[in-house]
Amino acid sequence: MADPTQPVPATTLLAIKYTRGSLEILDQLLLPHQSIYIPINDVLDAWRAIKQMQVRGAPAIAIVATLSLAVQLNNGLVAAGDTPDSTVQSIHEKLDYLVTSRPTAVNLADAAGKLKLLTQNVLAAPSPTPKLIRDAYIEAAEAMLTKDVEDNKAIGRLGANWIATAAGRTNDIRVLTHCNTGSLATASYGTALGIIRSLHSNLSLAHAYCTETRPYNQGSRLTAYELVHEKIPATLITDNMAAALMSQKDIAAVVVGADRVAANGDTANKIGTYQLAILAKFFGVKFVVAAPTTSVDLNTKSGEGIKIEHRPGWEVLVVSGPTVTNDPAADGGEVAVNVLDVRSVKQAANGIGVFNPSFDVTPAALIDAIVTENGVVERNAEGFFPMEEAFGLK
Numbered sequence: 001m002a003d004p005t006q007p008v009p010a011t012t013l014l015a016i017k018y019t020r021g022s023l024e025i026l027d028q029l030l031l032p033h034q035s036i037y038i039p040i041n042d043v044l045d046a047w048r049a050i051k052q053m054q055v056r057g058a059p060a061i062a063i064v065a066t067l068s069l070a071v072q073l074n075n076g077l078v079a080a081g082d083t084p085d086s087t088v089q090s091i092h093e094k095l096d097y098l099v100t101s102r103p104t105a106v107n108l109a110d111a112a113g114k115l116k117l118l119t120q121n122v123l124a125a126p127s128p129t130p131k132l133i134r135d136a137y138i139e140a141a142e143a144m145l146t147k148d149v150e151d152n153k154a155i156g157r158l159g160a161n162w163i164a165t166a167a168g169r170t171n172d173i174r175v176l177t178h179c180n181t182g183s184l185a186t187a188s189y190g191t192a193l194g195i196i197r198s199l200h201s202n203l204s205l206a207h208a209y210c211t212e213t214r215p216y217n218q219g220s221r222l223t224a225y226e227l228v229h230e231k232i233p234a235t236l237i238t239d240n241m242a243a244a245l246m247s248q249k250d251i252a253a254v255v256v257g258a259d260r261v262a263a264n265g266d267t268a269n270k271i272g273t274y275q276l277a278i279l280a281k282f283f284g285v286k287f288v289v290a291a292p293t294t295s296v297d298l299n300t301k302s303g304e305g306i307k308i309e310h311r312p313g314w315e316v317l318v319v320s321g322p323t324v325t326n327d328p329a330a331d332g333g334e335v336a337v338n339v340l341d342v343r344s345v346k347q348a349a350n351g352i353g354v355f356n357p358s359f360d361v362t363p364a365a366l367i368d369a370i371v372t373e374n375g376v377v378e379r380n381a382e383g384f385f386p387m388e389e390a391f392g393l394k
């Protein structure tokens with residue numbers, strides 16, 4: 001039997017393990033070298049895990065946050081003496097607290113808003129009880145987990161078809177992606193990486209390229225891991241190689257995820273997305289955003305209204321990982337590591353200041369298509385994306 005105290009090599013793409021009353025997340029700071037699940041017993045555990053990026057990715061953050069409260073409710077938050085009013089008040093306070101964990105991605109605020117409305121409605125219905133309110137919350141949070149997987153599969157299919165149609169061919173398609181938008185960033189399957197998964201499974205994909213996505217390296221740690229795990233032909237580039245890649249390879253599309261899409265289509269996504277969109281425009285490469293409608297914020301009219309999270313400078317100054325135990329230059333490029341010896345390394349000069357916005361906003365004018373589970377939205381005659389269309393409002 002395996003020793004449960006010892007790390008195991010990374011083997012899974014399941015970021016969130018949930019059964020009623022129990023929630024575990026795959027600690028993404030340890031990937032791609034170790035797969036270790038950590039328990040999330042309450043909203044405080046979830047808030048910390050989200051802030052530290054042990055779980056990351058806009059949809060996954062929302063699901064972990066809302067399920068953490070489901071677990072807490074299931075396992076005894078509602079005590080003797082609680083009233084329907086105090087139960088709803090407590091749920092709302094905890095949701096508000098969870099939303100403060102990371103401000104840019106809208107999925108968590110969207111989910112919290114829906115769950116607040118739901119519990120408010122149960123309170124307003126005849127004969128509310130703490131148990132009825134608690135059960136309604138738990139069932140709705142669980143339904144969000146299920147729906148995210150279905151939505152991602154629809155995004156994958158719709159986005160793959162759009163790219164093939166735009167490229168004018170159903171094979172030999174090469175794409176570039178940024179950050180991680182796969183299973184590990186969602187309930188499963190992924191958004192932009194879901195499109196790549198779909199292109200690969202219908203034999204359209206020739207090759208996927210992924211950026212490292214400095215400073216936290218979600219591309220080289222997580223996307224690369226998912227691509228290798230899925231046996232998708234893929235190559236890693238550093239973030240400053242994108243122009244060289246687009247000038248030398250026939251890239252059909254840059255495909256990225258989103259943390260918040262404003263009503264006009266301006267899109268906040270991982271830092272570095274904006275520069276890829278500029279390059280794509282220059283090279284005539286299609287630029288595709290993949291986002292569930294939970295990432296679309298119709299209340300924010302344009303990118304100017306999106307609050308960008310700034311993270312601590314040390315995330316730029318320091319990289320962490322397992323120590324290398326061989327000489328890669330002498331071993332033909334092979335790199336062996338000791339997963340039990342994880343260390344942090346600093347290369348930057350002492351005293352240097354750091355600018356570390358986690359996201360940037362790509363203007364709608366640089367985007368060709370926004371793929372949601374409800375369909376593909378394209379720019380209108382005024383140059384903006386009528387995102388209401390994705391909700392069937394236009």
Ligand SMILES: CSC[C@H]1O[C@H](OP(=O)(O)O)[C@H](O)[C@@H]1O
Pocket residue numbers: 056057058059179180181182185186191192218256257258259269270271358
């Ligand atoms: C489908 S994931 C969307 C989004 O989440 C990532 O942000 P982070 O790694 O900071 O949580 C990234 O911007 C992805 O595109």
